[in-house]
Amino acid sequence: MAEPFLKVRHLVKDFAGRRVLDDISFDLSRGEILGMMGGSGSGKSTILKIIIGLIKADQGEVWFENSDLCLKSESQLAELRVRIGYVFQNGALFDSLTVEENMAYPLEKHTRMSDQEILKRVNERLKHVGMEGTNHLYPSELSGGMNKRAGLVRATILDPKLILFDEPTSGLDPINTQNFIRQIRQIRSAGEVAGVFVSHDPLSVLAICERVGVLWNGSMRIVETRAIQDSQDPAIRAFFRADYQGNDEIRRSR
Incomplete structure (x- = not known):
């Protein structure tokens, strides 16, 4: 089995005494875009900022290009950021x-x-x-x-070989959202690019990603998008039960 392109291990982050991220771990394969969803303040953007080194985790590791980014100095991180794209909201x-x-x-x-x-x-x-x-x-x-x-x-x-998307379709109308989704797919198909796609929009996640991680009370539940409709996990169902049904066109376009 190929080594994961990005490895996130046991991330913990507290803000003002509140634990936002509690033992978050996931792998990202080359060529994969992992969706990430959760309520406001659940830590989605915090994970992206920890990956790129804008925020320090209290505990945990982020492995990219055979090194733990959490141990890098600011000058070392600046060099690595050239190889990581960040798409802001x-x-x-x-x-x-x-x-x-x-x-x-x-x-x-x-x-x-x-x-x-x-x-x-x-x-x-x-x-x-x-x-x-x-x-x-x-x-x-x-x-x-x-x-x-x-x-x-x-x-x-x-x-870049890794792209972090921080709610890039937020505020877009449906036509512009579909155009943006199409462009992300083209970027992915043009090379072995990996990405993490944070969004509040379940339809965008379903259209782009093969797996999605849902942040819920500090933890993350990861599921393949094709298995969402059968999931009994309350966190998964809370975000997707009303959006997956009947969206055959989205599933066919992936």
């Missing part, structure tokens, strides 16, 4: 930079590509998400859906 573009400048920034900072090579990649990636011709617009001039697509491009412009 709001796109997280720099307001003072144009779309092109936002996309080019990681390439200028972390590669030796020429200006022509950078512009070529930026234009290719913007075209891929239907944003050609937006190079000189500022984030304030973009729609909500375009901001999120631009955020996806910037998070993946360095071709």
Whole structure:
């Protein structure tokens, strides 16, 4: 059996005396996107921030590229973050930079590509998400859906092998949600990219992920999405019982 691409082991995290994460463990295979759901304050985003090193776990390990990220210094984490993409809920573009400048920034900072090579990649990636011709617009001039697509491009412009999605479809209308889901599938199919997809939207999780972890009272229950409709676990049923039934189109499109 292949070694897991990402290994999370026994994470514990308290905030103000309240245990939010209690012995969380899971593996992520190369090419897999794991869904993650839970109520507000359940620790979904906290797990992502622990993985990328923005928050320190009180206990536990996060193994990526044969090393425990929880033991890394800030300078070591900065080097590793180049290989991890983070898609924020709001796109997280720099307001003072144009779309092109936002996309080019990681390439200028972390590669030796020429200006022509950078512009070529930026234009290719913007075209891929239907944003050609937006190079000189500022984030304030973009729609909500375009901001999120631009955020996806910037998070993946360095071709990371691990992508963390922090509620990227939140606030999108159904059409833009489906477009965003389609783009995530294309990224996954284009290479051996692994990801963790945090969402409040069960339909998006069902459309993208083969497994989902549900956070419930500090613990995580993981189930294959094809087994959700038969699950008797109260946490699984609380999030999916009304959403899985009748969604044959979503299951066929996965």
